[in-house]
Amino acid sequence: xxxxxxxxxxxxxxxxxxxxxxxxxxxxxxxxxxxxxxxxxxxxxxxxxxxxxxxxxxxxxxxxxxxxxxxxxxxxxxxxxxxxxxxxxxxxxxxxxxxxxxxxxxxxxxxxxxxxxxxxxxxxxxxxxxxxxxxxxxxxxxxxxxxxxxxxxxxxxxxxxxxxxxxxxxxxxxxxxxxxxxxxxxxxxxxxxxxxxxxxxxxxxxxxxxxxxxxxxxxxxxxxxxxxxxxxxxxxxxxxxxxxxxxxxxxxxxxxxxxxxxxxxxxxxxxxxxx
Numbered sequence: 001x002x003x004x005x006x007x008x009x010x011x012x013x014x015x016x017x018x019x020x021x022x023x024x025x026x027x028x029x030x031x032x033x034x035x036x037x038x039x040x041x042x043x044x045x046x047x048x049x050x051x052x053x054x055x056x057x058x059x060x061x062x063x064x065x066x067x068x069x070x071x072x073x074x075x076x077x078x079x080x081x082x083x084x085x086x087x088x089x090x091x092x093x094x095x096x097x098x099x100x101x102x103x104x105x106x107x108x109x110x111x112x113x114x115x116x117x118x119x120x121x122x123x124x125x126x127x128x129x130x131x132x133x134x135x136x137x138x139x140x141x142x143x144x145x146x147x148x149x150x151x152x153x154x155x156x157x158x159x160x161x162x163x164x165x166x167x168x169x170x171x172x173x174x175x176x177x178x179x180x181x182x183x184x185x186x187x188x189x190x191x192x193x194x195x196x197x198x199x200x201x202x203x204x205x206x207x208x209x210x211x212x213x214x215x216x217x218x219x220x221x222x223x224x225x226x227x228x229x230x231x232x233x234x235x236x237x238x239x240x241x242x243x244x245x246x247x248x249x250x251x252x253x254x255x256x257x258x259x260x261x262x263x264x265x266x267x268x269x270x271x272x273x274x275x
Contacts, residue, residue, distance in 0.1 A: 054236040059243060062236035072225065076244060079210055079221045082138075086145035087206050091199060094153035098195075101154070102161025103187045115154050123148035124212050136217035148209035149202050156202065160194040161187055193264045200256035207249045211241075 036056055042048050043055040054062070066072035101108040101115075126147055134140040164187050172182050214223025222241050229237035261268055 051233065052235055054239065058236045059239045062234070063240035063243060066225070066237060066240055070225075072244075075221050075225050076248070079214065079223070079245075080248065082141055082145060082213065082221065083203075083206055083210060086142045087149065087203060089142070090146050090150045090153055090206075094150055094157055095195065098154045098157025099161045099183070099188055099191065102158040102164075102191070103183055108158065112155075112158075115151055119151040119155060123209055127212075127216060131216065140216070141213040141218070141221075144213045145206055145209055149206050152205065153198070153202050156198045157191075157195055160191045160198055163194065164190040193260070193267055196256075196260055196263065200253060200260065203252055203256065204249055207245055207252075210245060 039053075039056055043050060043053050043058075063072075097111065097115075101111055123144055126144065130140045130143050134143060168186050168190060169182055172186050177186070210221075211223035211226060214221040215227050218224035218227075222244055226238050226241040229235075229241070
């Protein structure tokens with residue numbers, strides 16, 4: 001049998017085999033360094049006009065000035081409130097519907113033909129309707145953010161509930177458990193770690209709709225700041241807003257990961273045992 005060896009210049013690359021922590025951190029840092037180097041090179045060589053592509057340092061300086069001189073903190077806090085309130089509403093609707101659809105095929109047969117097609121409708125297409133229904137106030141923005149994630153959340157949570165092993169359900173039935181008990185103590189609890197991870201991933205999608213929600217007749221929020229900057233061709237402030245959304249998204253993702261580890265520590269003990 002011929003043994004195929006890995007190239008010596010790629011000693012840490014293998015199929016589905018994670019590298020060490022140090023290698024992972026080094027590669028992540030190198031990727032960001034390369035990105036910033038290319039960005040700086042394009043701005044420094046003026047291949048793109050400086051007015052349209054400011055340097056990384058100019059964007060960081062603009063972000064500092066926004067916080068120090070233009071009360072940007074209030075805009076950031078308002079955007080966070082909109083994201084969290086709309087997402088909380090979506091979660092309150094999606095979890096019960098998704099779990100019921102994943103547990104009872106009859107419920108899935110009734111609701112899934114309605115939910116599945118709605119996933120393919122872009123949330124921004126609802127903006128004219130939402131403006132007519134709710135006006136230009138806060139309700140319209142919350143509704144748009146809600147519509148941006150609700151249909152995907154329901155479908156993904158349904159899949160999480162479906163993934164619960166049937167052996168657990170059959171065992172509960174053998175012991176005399178009824179439908180409510182199985183739904184509450186078997187399906188929901190078994191699927192909860194996967195549901196929580198789904199919520200973390202979909203929260204990132206909610207952030208992608210923030211600017212769309214805040215560009216229509218908004219006076220505050222990160223998107224409103226970016227639209228004000230657009231009127232005066234302040235590209236550095238627009239990019240600072242984009243940077244801020246990215247930082248907030250990463251922060252909330254990290255907090256959700258931390259919460260997942262605290263709520264379900266047994267999953268991480270199992271992973272550590274396997275390795």
